[in-house]
Amino acid sequence: MMAQQATILGGHSRLIVLLFIIVLHFVTCSCKSEAEILLKFKESLKDNGALSNWNNAKPPCNGDNEKWVGILCENGTVWGVKLENMGLGGVIDVDALKELTNLRTISLMNNNFDGSLPNITKLGALKSIYLSGNQFSGGIPANVFDGMLSLKKIYLARNKFSGEIPQSLITLPRLRELMLQDNEFDGEIPQFHDGMLILFNVSDNELIGEIPYGLSHMNASSFSGNKDLCGSPLESCAPAKLSVGTIIVVGILVTLAVAALITVVIILSWRKQTPEQEQATASIPNNRKAFSTDLDKMEQGTASPVKSTNSKKGDNNVKLTFLQDDREKFNMGDLLRASAEILGSGIFGSTYKAALNAGKAMVVKRFRHMNNVGKEEFHEHMRRLGRLNHQNVLPIVAFYYRKEEKLLVSDYMENISLTVHLHGNTSRGHPCQDWPTRLNIIKGVAKGLLYLYNELPSLVAPHGHLKSSNVLLDGSFNPLLTDYGLVPVVNQDQAQEHMIAYKSPEYKNNGRITKKTDVWSLGMLILETMTGKFPSSFLQQGKGNDADLASWVETVVKEGNDDMDQVFDKNMGGKEKSEGEMMKLLQIGLNCCEAEVDKRWDIKEAVERIEQVKEKDNDQEYNSTGFV
Known part of the structure; x- marks a missing residue:
């Protein structure tokens, strides 16, 4: 009897507590009708x-x-x-x-x-x-x-x-x-x-x-x-009579050009009088030279992007805009005084490695085809990219804006890029050549790409230019994405002609890029990494033969496993007991390269599938020290 009463009391207690919570909700709720x-x-x-x-x-x-x-x-x-x-x-x-x-x-x-x-x-x-x-x-x-x-x-x-x-x-x-x-x-x-x-x-x-x-x-x-x-749909933009303001601007540019020329003459004269420095310069490889001199010679008719840093006023004119507050600051004068190695020269501009006096090496990218974007818009977009923070996304340290050109500054990566290790000199047996390292690189690229999708939701193609040369490798061969998020600030005609997103099947067929375009680029990167072959669409700039790397791999796969040796890169080591997992990644690459956008995986599914790939068959985890 007492147990029954306790049960009843317990039920009543719970009911009272529930009613109290409901009453409390209505008493404390400040919601208006x-x-x-x-x-x-x-x-x-x-x-x-x-x-x-x-x-x-x-x-x-x-x-x-x-x-x-x-x-x-x-x-x-x-x-x-x-x-x-x-x-x-x-x-x-x-x-x-x-x-x-x-x-x-x-x-x-x-x-x-x-x-x-x-x-x-x-x-x-x-x-x-x-x-x-x-x-x-x-x-x-x-x-x-x-x-x-x-x-x-x-x-x-x-x-x-x-x-x-x-x-x-x-x-x-x-x-x-x-x-x-x-x-x-x-x-x-x-x-x-x-x-x-x-x-x-x-x-x-x-x-x-x-x-x-x-x-x-x-x-x-x-x-x-x-x-x-x-401009279209109105009349084309034609040269017009110069206004007073325009004449003043032209006069300033001419003055800057003359000042730059005088600076070069002074530097050359000074070098002739300093045999010690001439000898030191001679020891630098042929592709190394003063950063300022090379910028002056890059394009005929284009003035140096900076003035002399000998005066305080000049320093103010050439100030870099830093996006990372915790970084040691330097100015354009520090870059000008550094010897620079030309890492490459492409469609959008040249890339330099500049060794600062403190020993820190920076990469400076010069972009020539962003002159249609205004200063405020460019600054706002750079600040947006500067807020990104992910282990597989290379931070933009600083930038410099001028109407005719833009400079982006980032850290130098010891192992350059994936392109160098896939298609460069393989005789030295780089660690990047083995299967476990390549898998780790692809997984890092996928994580970085998913992060860009989450952080840049308003961009149709958050990366837009994903290729092996834009996958940099640090000292441990961990991948970092670069040249991301630039579609909004690159001139449209140049973007359509040269950026990887615009080589996708959907752009070729319908003149559109979509939220799955970067997934197609990821698929091409996977196939390039696994086969060691350049995607033909990169080499042909989207013209000519429609047969590309994905079509070739798919054809070989359909013909049977007997022909698979010709698919996987012969320089890829560490493949023992991994053929099954390698085939999984290869098939993921093909699914990402699906020409029909509706059938192609979205970025989330692609990353999930890539994460499931193991280094060894039979789901055995493996690292450089052995099985775990």
């Missing part, structure tokens, strides 16, 4: 009676039916506020609206609102914003749309907005409609990606410069009324 939130929003408006039926007599929604004027409902909750053509004015209380957790659209078009743009950043879940036909004025902060990743439609037409079009617009992955006509925007149009926007209009503003390639397919009327805009 949607009616209270909307009435709070109404308080700051001048409505002239247009919102007279907004009251507590009835809720704003009944199922999908609105009971209050201008409210859009779904499943009994407010998902939109549509107050158009009502003569409304006053202040838009964004803080009140942000409490509407299901709010996805707001339209206040054709009213009398004025002042600066409200802080819509607080409404991060919005899908559409309609504020056209008001009296809003002033500049819009560049970062106002940061984090609003759901935005699809932005209508700000027929206002008095001025200043530059916000750069944060290009970071919105779902943006499809952008209407900015009949304002006072000036400056250049941001570099919207090709195919990003379906509807676009910036007519009747004060915009200048060349229309970005990603918008060249739009109707010409979308750009009319901007007398200083040029």
